[in-house]
Amino acid sequence: MVQEVFIKVWEDKTTFQDENHTTGYFYKAVRNKCLNHLKSKRHQLTERYADQNIKTYETEEFLMSEAVVVETTVIIENAIKELPDKAAQVIRLSIKDYTNDEIAKKLSISVNTVKDHKKVAYRKLRNLLGFLRQVLL
Structure with missing residues (x-):
């Protein structure tokens, strides 16, 4: 859904007054795109959601929590990209x-090396993502 909104904006060459308008526009556009999808006939036939469940997904609270999850995932993924490759x-x-054990086998490294990589990664991620604790708590 998000990708479709971005493609539409790009194809229509939409311009925005400032960054605040851009953020608000994308939140609403994605929200509306998702709601339209949930309400569509095709979706109602293929998905097992009852009408009462769809109403739950239409609430502002649910949509905002999903937006937070998406944004947090992007932030975490960007932080992971800054780690050493292994x-x-x-x-x-x-x-x-x-x-x-499974990681060690998959990457052809020892279990101790996996533990060392985790230790390094967690230390760097704590530094990169420390601000999220205050935001999410």
């Missing part, structure tokens, strides 16, 4: 619930 690979696999 440490980033280890963290991504760890996020996918791989065990240290």
Whole structure:
């Protein structure tokens, strides 16, 4: 949905007065795109959501929490990109619930090396993402 909104803005060559208008526009555009999708006939036929569940997804609170999740995911992904390559690979696999043994086998490294990469990654991520604690708490 987000990608479709960005493509539409790019194709229409939409211009904005300032950054505040841009952010608000994208939030509303994505929100409306998602709501239209949830209400569409095709979606109602293919998905198992009851009408009462769709109403839950239409609430401002739900949409704002989803926006926070998306933005936080982007921030975390950008922080992971700043890690050394192996440490980033280890963290991504760890996020996918791989065990240290599974990560070691997949990357052809020792379990102790996995633990070392995690230690380095967590230290750097704490520094890069420390501000999120105040924002999210």
